[in-house]
Amino acid sequence: MTSLDVDRRTWTIIIPVKQFSRAKSRLVDFTPDRRRELALAFALDTVVAALGSSLVDRVVVVTNDPAARPCADLGAELLDDRPDAGLNPALVHATQVVRSDDPDASIAALSADLPALTTLELTTVFELMRSAYWFVGDAAGTGTTLLAARGGHRLGPSFGPDSYAEHRALGADVATLDGLARLRRDVDTQADLEDAVRLGVGRHTRAALSLD
16 A cells, blocks of 8 residues: 555545524525524535545534534534634634644545535545645535645635635645536525535435425
8 A cells, every 4th residue: 555545544524514593594495494404414414425435534523503413423523613713713723633633634624515415426536636735616616615635734724705716826726527516516505405406415405305
């Protein structure tokens, strides 16, 4: 086994989960209670996909919402968002904690709203992306759904509306691989959700939408 093979098997995925009471406000066809239910379902399906990958060593959910406890029931580690200052500070905090345990950990920050993501697609991108610092753009082409830094490289998260350009400016390579539609399909709007359902969502989202 080469050193690269070893490195590829030490990925820690960090999934930031904000307060569900403030999540998915643009899903206007749903009541606030239903939006909270869907946000949790999206996060759970994202966690399931990440935990299933043979190239993932740990899945850490950084959050201050007790309603995220079911993520731990699936096998993820819960980490308090001590900065409580937004998405990017939460990711910086979680990265510092992970690398205090393992300074050489390769870390990937993954959006929590990827209900159509599969383990196969996530594993494929980890297998094929060989650079030290890279990201996957969202379906709209302006955001980011995954930002990855191998051991020894700073993560430097800059998630937000223009994170595609921000991460490129920070030196991250863009994953231009085919077959990443599920990984690119984050859900903020009703149209996004319909597209995710078309691709095929995970069991928690299917249950929340009463699709079964």
